[in-house]
Amino acid sequence: MNRALFFILKGLFVIIAILFYNETEARRFSGKITDIKGEGIPFATIYIQETRSGISSDIDGAFSTLLPAGKYTVEISSLGFSRERLTIEKGEESIYRTFVLDEVSYELREATLSGRDDDRGTSIMKRAIAMAPRYRYQVREYEADSYLKGTVKINKIPAILKVKSIKEMANFVTGKLFVVESHSTIKFTFPNKYHQTVRAFSSSIPEEIDPGDFSMIMKSSIYDPQISGMVSPLSPNALSYYRFLYQGIANESGRVVNKILVVPKRGNSKLFAGHLYIVDNLWNVAYAELVTSQSGVNINIKINYNEVSEGVFLPTTYNIKADISTLGIKGEGQYFSSASYSGIKTNASALLHNGSSLPSQDSDMKKRDASRIAKNLERDLAPKPTEEPSLELKRAVSNTTVVVDSTAKIRDSLYWLEVRRVPLRGDEVVSYQKRDSLKFEFKEIEKRDSVRSQNSGRGVTVIEKIFFGHKFKLADKLHFTFGGLSKVVGDFNFVDGYQFGQNISLQYGGFKNAPAEINASAYYSSERNVILWNTGIKLSHSPLHNGVISFEAGRESADISSQPGVSRFLNSYSSFLFGINPVKLLDKRFVSLTSGIDLANGLRSSIRLSASSYSPLTNGNVKSLFGKEGEENAPLNTNGGLVEATSSLAADVSLSYTHRYYYRIDKGYKRYVRSKYPTIALRYAQAFSILGFESSWSRLEASVKQRVKTDIYSTFSYSLEAGTYLSSGNIFLQEYKHFSSSNIITSEDLFDERYVMADGYLNSTKGSWLDVKLNYNSEYILLKRLPFLDTPMLTEAIHFKSLWLPDRGIHHSETGYSIGMDDVGRFGLFVSFSGLKYSGFGFRISLPLLKSVQ
Known part of the structure; x- marks a missing residue:
């Protein structure tokens, strides 16, 4: 009985499905858009005026949608073809139509706009920018x-990138087409709120891979000043970044449309290229065809606009094509979107600005006029902030509320047949047919990758934990870390020889908003036959004020300079391999206590108390790998400063302030982000000759520094510091004012904040000083103008640095040019001067990447 009932119900379901399918097909309006040769026109737009809906044809020119019986005005358009408007009558049966479009010829207009094509194009775009x-x-x-x-489809991944850890995943994605579809209702509310209800969602992409919000394109506007971080051709500042070439006019449905070629004045990594089609007198966009290229990914965007309500032009279809060609990886992606509108309500204030205030077409409109009118309109029409903006940058609240229908992922083929506006291609159908097997295969690969990661990741196996070090959990919120065998051999230098030891740390997070950390290290110096050690305790507190207290004590072979221009890491390798030892050392035994806290937003105070004893050191009986002896451990100094045995009791107090410093709260802690104002700092330090301590001196210094973004390509930074020793009764080289500098080819630090053509200790002073550093960083200065170097990964810079020591009559300055990637490496050429006299020329390399391997 149950079996019979099952077959009866199944039969009824089939009958209902067939009837529904037939009813659906009866309401179908489909066809093809071709040129006069019968070739399909890909990605053309069919706009149905009565339903305010746009449909996109596929790559073969085919389209399909559901349409009830009735009489409709249909507008067919595609870039490069004439826009056709016609009326169709549809009964209860389905209809199939073929529409033939003529290629459009854009004629040059002689009367209205005179002059060169770029003058004409600029004149038209000034009005479009003003009206944006x-x-x-x-x-x-x-x-x-x-x-x-x-x-999306990845066609090729080079073998060199198919390392063992990702080989299976690379093979899995290569050659497979993945499809994703969505049907949504989007409600927009001024100024930028979207409520999206996802009615249906289907994908052959495994659920573990997030395809992203590919509806985001509908939530941006070509009239925005920026689109996905790039300057829009309709931005108020667009004339500074683009050239606009007039390429003729065409008559489309009774309106004159101007074809404008958009040409970036510089590389298009932050700009678009392509065409805009601007309607005469209205100055709105009829079509947009824009191309951008970033790091080997070329994206072509086509948008079709229709008048969906009187005077209101909104995008009805989008077509986005991406070609990937980077590091040997080849791939492609395609994205279609179509929209139909209802419930359109307009802002009366915006409609009042109909362009009547613009200068007439035959009059000259200045560049500043277009920008001024656009900015005035922006001021008048943009929503006014209801309160003073906070300095706290809270996590961006999405302007889109997304609600997913409970049946979105289980919609059947009949539903998709009804809402799908671009027919599925054969390979897309196959992708859907194989999606279950694809998802199963992906999960199996992911499972194997997870096991592989656990078994062969750094510091996971017992051997790796011993060699590379590891962080162990001892108890809840208590962790212990040790450096591993790789840290047993420490620094190499010509004073200590080889250092052998280990470092450990203990972290405790049990105190509320006050994590504590203890660090300790001990290394044996093979040449000095002493133990060099260091221990420190750090306690964070008052997280919204960045409070920190630290205590440190130890004995170490320390750099004589408090502002080293060469790291110990680089000095170690240059000494061991080449016998070059730019870092000069002294024996330092010390204890210090430091406290820092924000007194107010952007106002930082710090105080440090320290007691130290110093002793000079000499090189031991050790040579480099190839038998070279190091340079004597006695730096040259223009003041005649020497390292002598002494003791010091010192206090150091500093105060810095940055006005309107924006910040974020990250895990309960305040993190400063940006400010358009400079940072001003004041610092006072003094050594006291009391309680048997010998050093006696006092120093006052002030500084100001800032980084300013000058345009989308460039930044300018400056740093000015002036100071003087108020007293220097008993002072030695290690307590002089030092400046970060070196005179060797390679360094780990950027060129911006250090001298690269001066010895690290030569200009250290116990007098007065003025230190000036100016840097201009840009994507386009010199070599980047060459096409084969025009990549967003490279930047160029011009550097100027000057150090004036009035007490000694010394004026060292240097200037140079560099190119490279800030976080990886840069190459530079520099010239130095002593006063106005040329003193040297050098090639320098900066390798910040080295910091990540230490």
Whole structure:
């Protein structure tokens, strides 16, 4: 009985499905868009005026949608073809139509705009730029029914990138087409709020891979000053970054449309190239075809605009194509979107600005006029802030509320047949058919990768933990870390020879908002036959004020300079391999207590008390790998400063302030982010000759520094520091004012904040000084203008640094040019001067990447 009932119900379901399918097919409007040769026109737009809906044709020119019986005005358009408008009558049956578009010929207009093509194009775009805020803010609310489809395919991954850890995953994705579709209702509310209800979602991409919000393109506007971080051709500042070439006019449905070629003045990593089609007198966009290229990914964006309500032009179809060609990886992606609008309400204030205030077409409109009108419109139309903006940068609240229908992921084929506006291609159908097996295969690979990671990741196996070090959990919120065998051999230098030892640390997070850390290290010096050690305790507190207290004590072979220009890591390798030892050392025994806290937002105070004893050191009986002896451990100094045995009791107090310093709260702690104002600092330090301590001196210094973004490509930074010793009764070289400098080819630090053509100790002073550093960093200065170097990964810089020591009559300055990647490496050429006299020329290399391997 149950079996019979099952077959009856199954039969009823099939009958209902067939009837529903037939009813759906009866409402279908499909066809093909071709040129006069019968070739399909890919990605053309079919706009149905009565339903305010746009449909995109596929790569073969085919389209399909559901349409009830009735009479409709249909507008067919595609870039490069004439826009056709016609009427169709549809009964209860399905209809299939083929639409033929003529290629459009854009004719040059002689009368209205005179002059060169770039003058004409610029004149048209000035008016479009001036009117952009009107179209940006013209809509108060609407509801859109949106269909989106995206595909992606990786065609090639070079063997060199298929390392063992990702080989299976690389083979899995190569050659496979992945499809994702979405059907949503999007409700927009001025100024930028979206409520998206996902009605249906289907994908052959494994659930563990996030395809991203590929509906985001619908939530941006070409009239925005920036689109995905790039300057829009309709930005108020667009004329500073683009050239606009007039390429003719065409008549489309009774409107004159100007074809404008968009040309970046410089590389297009932060700019678009392509075409804009601007409607005469209205100065809105009819079509946009824009291309951008970033790090081997070329993206072509085509957007079609239609008048969905009187005077309101909104995008009805999008087509985005991506070609990937980077590091030998080849791939492609395609994205379609179409929308139909309802419930459109406009902002009356925006519609009042109809362009009547613009100068006439035959009059000259200045560049500043376009920018001024656009900025004035922006000021008038943009929503006014209701309160003073806070300095706290809270996590960006999404302007989109997304609600997923409970049945979104289980919609059947009949539902998709009804809402799908771009027919599935054969390979897309195959992708859906194989999605279950693809997802199963992905999970199996991910499971094996997880096991492999656990068994062969750094510091995971017992041997690796012993060699590389490891962080062990001893108890809740208590961890112990040791450096491992790789840290047994420490620094090598010509004073200590080889250092053998270990470092450990203990971290405790049990105190509320006050994590504590204890660090300790001990190393044996093979040449000095002493134990060099260091221990420190650090306690953080008052997290919203960045409070910290630290205690440190130890004995070490320390750099004579408090502002080293060469790291101990680099000195160790240059000494061991080449016998070059730019770092000069002294014996330092010390104890110190430091406290720092924010007194107010941007106002930082710090105080340090220390007691130290110093002794000079000499090189031991040790040579480099190839038998070279190191340079004597006695630096040259223009003041005649020497390292002598002494003791010091010193206090150091500093105060710095940055006005309107924006910050974020990260895990309960305050982290400063940015400010458009400079940082001003004042520092006072003094050594006291009491309680048997010998050093006696006092020093006062002040500084100001800032980094300013000058345009989308460039930044300018400056640092000015002046100071003087108020007293220097008993002072030695290690207590002089030092400046970060070196005169060797390679360093780990950037060129911006150090001298690269002066010995590290030569200009250290116990008098007065003025230290000036100016840096201009840009994507385009000199070599980047060559096409084969025009990549966003490289930047160029011009550096100027000057140090004036009035007491000694010394004026060292250097200037140079560098190119490279800040976080990886840079190459530079520098020239130095003593006063106005040329003193040297050098090639320098900066390798910040080395810091990550220490």
